[in-house]
Amino acid sequence: MKLDKQKVSKIFSILKEGRFINANSPKKEEKVLFEYVENNYEKLSEYFSHIDIELNLKNGYCYFSSLANKEQKLNVILELIDIVSFLYEIYPAFGVGHSIFLEEIFTAIKDNALLLKKLNKIKFLNSDTLESKINMLLNKLEKRGFITIKDEYKKEYVVLNSFEYLVEFFNRVEIKEIT
Amino acid sequence: MNIEKLFNYFYNNKKLIIYLFEHRDRIIDIGEIEDLASIELLENLAFFEIIEIIDNKISLDFRVVSFLEEYIDNNDIVDVAVIGSILKELIHLIENANEFKEQKNKFIPKIRRALFKIDNIFFKNLDTLRTHINRVYKSADSFKLKLKELKFYKERLAEFEQMISSFEAFLQKYTLLIVSLGNDELNTILNYVKKNKIELLRTLIPLTSEIISYINKIESKNIFVEKITKLKELKDSYELNSKTNLLDEIKNFDMQINPIRVSTKLDSEILHSYEFIKLLQKYKDKKLKTKVAKSVIVEEEKILKDEVFINIYLLHRQFLSTKLNLIEFLISNEALKDKNTTELSQIFCKMILMYEDEYKISDEKIVIENISFAKVYNNEIR
Numbered sequence: 001m002k003l004d005k006q007k008v009s010k011i012f013s014i015l016k017e018g019r020f021i022n023a024n025s026p027k028k029e030e031k032v033l034f035e036y037v038e039n040n041y042e043k044l045s046e047y048f049s050h051i052d053i054e055l056n057l058k059n060g061y062c063y064f065s066s067l068a069n070k071e072q073k074l075n076v077i078l079e080l081i082d083i084v085s086f087l088y089e090i091y092p093a094f095g096v097g098h099s100i101f102l103e104e105i106f107t108a109i110k111d112n113a114l115l116l117k118k119l120n121k122i123k124f125l126n127s128d129t130l131e132s133k134i135n136m137l138l139n140k141l142e143k144r145g146f147i148t149i150k151d152e153y154k155k156e157y158v159v160l161n162s163f164e165y166l167v168e169f170f171n172r173v174e175i176k177e178i179t
Numbered sequence: 180m181n182i183e184k185l186f187n188y189f190y191n192n193k194k195l196i197i198y199l200f201e202h203r204d205r206i207i208d209i210g211e212i213e214d215l216a217s218i219e220l221l222e223n224l225a226f227f228e229i230i231e232i233i234d235n236k237i238s239l240d241f242r243v244v245s246f247l248e249e250y251i252d253n254n255d256i257v258d259v260a261v262i263g264s265i266l267k268e269l270i271h272l273i274e275n276a277n278e279f280k281e282q283k284n285k286f287i288p289k290i291r292r293a294l295f296k297i298d299n300i301f302f303k304n305l306d307t308l309r310t311h312i313n314r315v316y317k318s319a320d321s322f323k324l325k326l327k328e329l330k331f332y333k334e335r336l337a338e339f340e341q342m343i344s345s346f347e348a349f350l351q352k353y354t355l356l357i358v359s360l361g362n363d364e365l366n367t368i369l370n371y372v373k374k375n376k377i378e379l380l381r382t383l384i385p386l387t388s389e390i391i392s393y394i395n396k397i398e399s400k401n402i403f404v405e406k407i408t409k410l411k412e413l414k415d416s417y418e419l420n421s422k423t424n425l426l427d428e429i430k431n432f433d434m435q436i437n438p439i440r441v442s443t444k445l446d447s448e449i450l451h452s453y454e455f456i457k458l459l460q461k462y463k464d465k466k467l468k469t470k471v472a473k474s475v476i477v478e479e480e481k482i483l484k485d486e487v488f489i490n491i492y493l494l495h496r497q498f499l500s501t502k503l504n505l506i507e508f509l510i511s512n513e514a515l516k517d518k519n520t521t522e523l524s525q526i527f528c529k530m531i532l533m534y535e536d537e538y539k540i541s542d543e544k545i546v547i548e549n550i551s552f553a554k555v556y557n558n559e560i561r
Contacts, residue, residue, distance in 0.1 A: 051459070088404050
């Protein structure tokens with residue numbers, strides 16, 4: 001069976017941006033694309049290998065893997081440590097499938113001076129207002145494909161399967177000395 | 180008191196009973212409900228044990244409360260221990276019915292009711308357990324609390340399983356005695372509860388694995404939260420490098436950071452065609468022909484006058500240290516001053532092919548002698 005040109009093209013245009021395709025995305029089209037990748041993984045993998053791109057399929061998500069740009073990656077990882085650890089302070093149950101609301105984060109920070117202090121310490125959030133800082137924080141996660149907007153009106157985001165990628169990565173990091 | 184009278188009392192005093200039921204968790208003073216019932220009526224209801232009055236404090240009789248809770252499914256306490264005492268009673272009834280066969284009709288309805296009761300208790304408790312387990316897992320409570328709650332329900336589940344085993348043992352031991360009573364209705368009920376028991380065991384398997392997986396998930400999540408919090412602390416104290424193997428682990432961080440650029444203008448029809456893929460494959464697998472240098476005979480001192488070697492790597496390093504775009508850098512480079520635009524464009528293309536990862540190719544164009552060049556910068560500058 002031949003590959004579906006349109007679907008392959010859509011898959012490529014999402015993944016080439018460094019994003020993930022998730023099975024638990026609220027977007028129907030993304031779900032369909034994931035299903036397509038899952039069902040045609042071998043063919044797609046071979047297809048992309050012709051242009052030296054490695055397609056990776058994990059439990060509920062897929063992505064193009066690349067080992068280049070180590071220095072840039074380190075910066076991304078450091079940013080993600082800031083973001084994820086901050087979100088865990090607000091949502092102890094933060095994880096795949098969890099819903100987060102901009103308004104909730106806003107209220108939590110406003111009511112907790114310690115959280116505000118922590119947020120202000122995050123260097124890459126170079127904005128003046130609290131709301132735009134929260135927006136920047138969520139946008140970073142959204143841009144990398146770990147969360148996606150579920151309800152534009154309520155500003156509700158949902159944590160995607162790809163978040164497991166981060167969990168697995170950080171779990172592999174060993175801390176030499178725990179005091 | 181007969182059932183008709185009881186229902187009449189319930190119906191005629193429904194407002195009072197609803198009020199007492201809805202506020203059953205706190206102490207209600209008689210004065211609070213004086214609009215709903217007179218003192219005389221209250222005394223009457225207390226006489227028929229529908230309500231209780233102690234020191235001007237009023238409450239529903241515990242049997243009414245448990246009946247209503249049971250009926251409207253409001254009782255969320257998991258209680259299977261009661262099955263033990265029902266089983267004891269059941270055994271006593273079966274033995275009596277067998278020993279005193281002439282009076283067996285007195286015992287059989289009670290045996291039927293007890294069997295039904297056990298069946299109902301199992302299903303109700305299983306449902307309650309399932310609701311509790313899901314509710315606890317999805318709650319926003321702290322990990323510690325969630326874990327404690329889930330472990331508690333895991334124990335309850337084990338008790339539940341133990342009770343089913345006791346019931347199973349009872350059925351194995353007493354089925355023959357029950358059947359020997361020769362009551363068709365009782366036999367139908369016996370088959371019914373036996374079938375339900377198999378269903379119960381079937382439902383228990385996923386529920387048990389569910390709670391174990393919930394506990395594992397929460398424990399691993401807890402470990403992850405601790406890990407990320409610790410990493411954040413180390414990051415803030417600039418100790419990530421010295422106290423973790425993060426830098427080594429970056430090699431496993433294989434997600435794409437920058438967009439992939441596809442520098443081709445071929446029609447997408449062609450790109451997707453089978454022939455094109457075949458062609459790509461052919462060239463991909465093809466080994467590059469390399470020319471092997473012959474040993475140079477020094478005596479001959481053969482001087483290569485026209486073939487000037489261009490060190491692309493050196494050019495690349497020089498380019499990275501400037502803020503110019505690539506083509507302007509090449510034009511302004513002293514070593515390339517005698518190169519024409521076509522030769523420069525070849526060097527330009529070679530450099531992009533070799534160091535694409537380190538360059539940023541912008542959409543802006545620059546035209547030199549009718550050749551259009553994209554403005555290419557050092558990745559770290561813009």
